[in-house]
Amino acid sequence: MTSTSLPSPWRRALSSAGTILLCLGVLVFVLPFLFTIVTSLRTAADVARAPLGIPHSFTFKNFSDAFSQIHYGRSALNTLLITGLSCLSITVIGSLASYPLARITRGWSAWVYRLFILGTSVPVFVVVAPLYLLMRDMNLLDSYAGVVLVYTAMFLPVAVFFYTSFIRSIPADLEEAAALDGCGALRTFFTIILPLLRPITSTLLTFVSLQVWNDLLVPLVFLQDPDKRTVMVNAYSFIDPHTVQPTTLFPAALLGVAPLLLIFVFLQRHVVAGMSAGAVKS
Numbered sequence: 001m002t003s004t005s006l007p008s009p010w011r012r013a014l015s016s017a018g019t020i021l022l023c024l025g026v027l028v029f030v031l032p033f034l035f036t037i038v039t040s041l042r043t044a045a046d047v048a049r050a051p052l053g054i055p056h057s058f059t060f061k062n063f064s065d066a067f068s069q070i071h072y073g074r075s076a077l078n079t080l081l082i083t084g085l086s087c088l089s090i091t092v093i094g095s096l097a098s099y100p101l102a103r104i105t106r107g108w109s110a111w112v113y114r115l116f117i118l119g120t121s122v123p124v125f126v127v128v129a130p131l132y133l134l135m136r137d138m139n140l141l142d143s144y145a146g147v148v149l150v151y152t153a154m155f156l157p158v159a160v161f162f163y164t165s166f167i168r169s170i171p172a173d174l175e176e177a178a179a180l181d182g183c184g185a186l187r188t189f190f191t192i193i194l195p196l197l198r199p200i201t202s203t204l205l206t207f208v209s210l211q212v213w214n215d216l217l218v219p220l221v222f223l224q225d226p227d228k229r230t231v232m233v234n235a236y237s238f239i240d241p242h243t244v245q246p247t248t249l250f251p252a253a254l255l256g257v258a259p260l261l262l263i264f265v266f267l268q269r270h271v272v273a274g275m276s277a278g279a280v281k282s
Contacts, residue, residue: 040250047247066251070234076259079230082144082219083212086151087205093152094159094204095197099189101160102167103175113164119157128221135222142224150218155208166200167193206263213260231256 039047041058066072101113131150132141140146170193178188219230235252238245 036250036254039246040254042247044245044247051246062247062251063255066238066248066255069248070231070237070252070255071229072231072234072255074227075229075231075234078144078228079213079232080259082147082151082230083209085144085148086155086212087208089148089152090155090159090208091201091204094156095163095194095201096189097156098160098163098167099185099193102164103172113160116157116160120161124154124217128217132221141222142228144228147218147222150222151208151212151215154218155211158207159204162200162204163197166197170196209263210260214257 038055039051040062041060042055042062043057043059046056097116101109101116131153135141135146135150138146140149174192175188178192183191213230214232216232216236219228219233220236223229223233235249235256238249238252
């Protein structure tokens with residue numbers, strides 16, 4: 001029995017129940033974020049008096065203190081540099097690797113593709129120690145290049161999965177027409193295939209940016225120089241094993257995620273379009 005075959009009172013009841021559940025879900029998601037914002041604007045004495053009570057005073061001094069203590073300008077530039085270079089290498093290498101994997105139908109290409117898919121299920125905690133030793137032997141510890149290489153290795157399987165699935169949905173007739181005009185494989189990729197990858201690239205870039213910007217483990221392990229630390233590593237320094245001060249931790253956390261909110265606001269249309277366009281069978 002479908003919902004359309006139910007009597008009208010039952011349909012209204014189901015609709016009301018769905019609306020209530022949706023509102024509860026939104027509250028569960030929004031309330032912690034609002035609590036973080038409100039607590040960040042309260043004084044330490046006000047929070048100590050009533051942590052969950054009604055605020056009596058607001059101040060922006062918490063944000064200014066956190067801004068200076070985490071060296072926000074420098075750490076944000078470090079994070080932006082690492083995120084930008086990682087996204088560039090992941091999209092370039094991922095798209096170039098996915099094109100032959102999507103078009104070559106031999107047995108070895110299928111096995112290579114399966115190896116990439118297997119890489120998406122490997123937790124980063126399993127490979128941190130081998131990667132650390134590898135970066136040490138390559139003299140890439142405490143360098144931006146080493147961190148970018150680690151992120152490229154982590155998210156390249158995801159990029160190959162995204163791009164291969166999308167390229168397989170592109171008609172091969174376009175490439176055959178380009179070949180008749182004298183285009184080689186590389187020229188066909190850059191002139192025909194690459195412009196068609198914009199929707200899925202926007203989705204991939206948003207996903208990778210969120211993961212890299214929010215990541216704490218990789219920069220904490222592979223970067224020892226305080227001048228090269230990222231926003232999240234500096235915000236993590238506010239966490240004390242014995243006491244946690246919300247009026248310093250919460251503003252630092254909000255400053256850390258502020259650029260991510262801007263990225264999502266500007267790229268949300270591309271993300272939705274890419275997810276719809278990339279919903280194809282691999």
